[in-house]
Amino acid sequence: MSEQKILIQNPSPSINDEDRIVGKHVFGNLYDIDPQKLTDKEFLEKLVLDAVNIAHMKLVEIKSWYFGGKKGGVSVIALVEESHIALHTWNEYNYATLDVYTCGEDSDPQSAFNYIVNALGPKRYQMFYADRSSK
Numbered sequence: 001m002s003e004q005k006i007l008i009q010n011p012s013p014s015i016n017d018e019d020r021i022v023g024k025h026v027f028g029n030l031y032d033i034d035p036q037k038l039t040d041k042e043f044l045e046k047l048v049l050d051a052v053n054i055a056h057m058k059l060v061e062i063k064s065w066y067f068g069g070k071k072g073g074v075s076v077i078a079l080v081e082e083s084h085i086a087l088h089t090w091n092e093y094n095y096a097t098l099d100v101y102t103c104g105e106d107s108d109p110q111s112a113f114n115y116i117v118n119a120l121g122p123k124r125y126q127m128f129y130a131d132r133s134s135k
Helices: 041-054 109-120
Strands: 024-031 059-067 073-080 083-090 095-102 124-131
Touching: 024 109, 041 059, 041 073, 041 083, 041 109, 095 109, 109 124
Parallel strands: none
Antiparallel strands: 024 095, 024 124, 059 073, 073 083, 083 095
16 A cells, blocks of 8 residues: 655645635535436526625536446536636435635625525535635
């Protein structure tokens, strides 16, 4: 078994509040969703677009794709000035993953995540949070 080494560097103590990067990342897995919602590309794109506005993010571009076949579904990616929202569905498994990441001081990725989860109505879901700030 090979040994892995991880280099951990402490951020510069000279970073002031003005130069600090604020990174908020909310992501998770959504289970047992109505399969009709998971294949409706237009519905999912509008859902992500609404979440961008709810979270006070500034949209750069939104794209969506439908993938057929086994393990098919829809992917929606919203590029925002602050980072992104990514939603991926697998209709055969009634499953979706959701990723909301922002480096905006005034944006609220938690509200975007909650909005999408409530609209999709999974029977259960997992949510994770990572602080990606430069502190």
